[in-house]
Amino acid sequence: QGLLRRSVSHSFLSFASITGACQAIQKLTRVRVVDNSALGNTPYHRPPKCIHVYNKTGVGKVGDTILLAIKGEKKKALIVGHKMPGPTMTPRFDSNNVVLIEDNGNPVGTRIKTPIPYMLRRKGEFSKVLAIARNFV
């Protein structure tokens, strides 16, 4: 019943998150894929969901890798923004944004239009993802 409140899950243009009180990203959170990869943008009757967070705690913040279930496949992804307010001077986004990634860290898509926080530059392993990003916050 909760899923039928908004018809966002049927369109691949999921511009708004569905749940109201979603905080940081954990298992079974619905996320929004932000890059222009085919996997992320083709419509499917189920929204992409997180099934595992590669973290000691099961909660994923900006810069953490998670395992996503998209279109019946498992894919790794990088969190680039969440609805939970973080430390001051960091941006808070209106939807949980995620960029699809391979096992070796290469991004699947070729362009990221949505703004990405600067603090991702801290860890050097995401330089390829940051190279395809257009806007920074």
Added chain:
Amino acid sequence: RVSSDGKPEKFQPPPKPVIIDKQKQREERRFLSPEFIPPRGRTDPLKFYIERKDMIQRRKVFNIPEFYVGHVLAVTTADPYANEKASRFVGICIQRGGKGLGATFVLRNVIEDQGVEMCYELYNPRIQAIEVLKLEKRLDDNLMYLRDALPEYSTFDVNMKPMSRLDHEEVPVNKLQVRMKPKPWSKRWERPKYNIKGIKFDLPEKKMKEAQKWSQPWLEFDMLREYDTSKIEDKIWKEVSEGLKN
């Protein structure tokens, strides 16, 4: 002069010229930033005094302009991970919170169909510049409902030019009524607890009446909740203006 009666008319002095001293008008209108006013509590006023000294020190070095909720600001911060070591963010101020040195303000903007909010600390040394791009007060003190409003009300051009400043007269109030996205919202903004005047509710009358069930009309008459800040404000204003003059 002799009037028609033959008697001299009573001497009428000429009307005095009214001198409007604009400088005095400017001094009369004073703005004390809300984070200077200490919250009500049993903490030692010494703590607030020391914080105020530090705040005045910071304000002498770095100019924090007068701004209210609803102003469009551009903030440049020093960022070690940014391209030119400085990042600029433009947004509408939706909330001013915190007291003392931890005072914060939240700026909101919609970039590429993605809503972004940044919470900045006013006295953070990483902030390099705060510019007021648009001077505009809104009907409410807290514009958190912009998250559930249509995105057009939160979009502001990043390369907006600063509006021409007024002559230190009054700050204009924008009586804009914002249209919302369909329900559900993050908070039930129609309830009287939030006391929002800046939304155009398109809800049926039944829902509005139902929302009034949660009204607490006794709150405004509650004497224990009263906090009169006028005398405290006067004292702090004198302290701050003297501190800034030196």
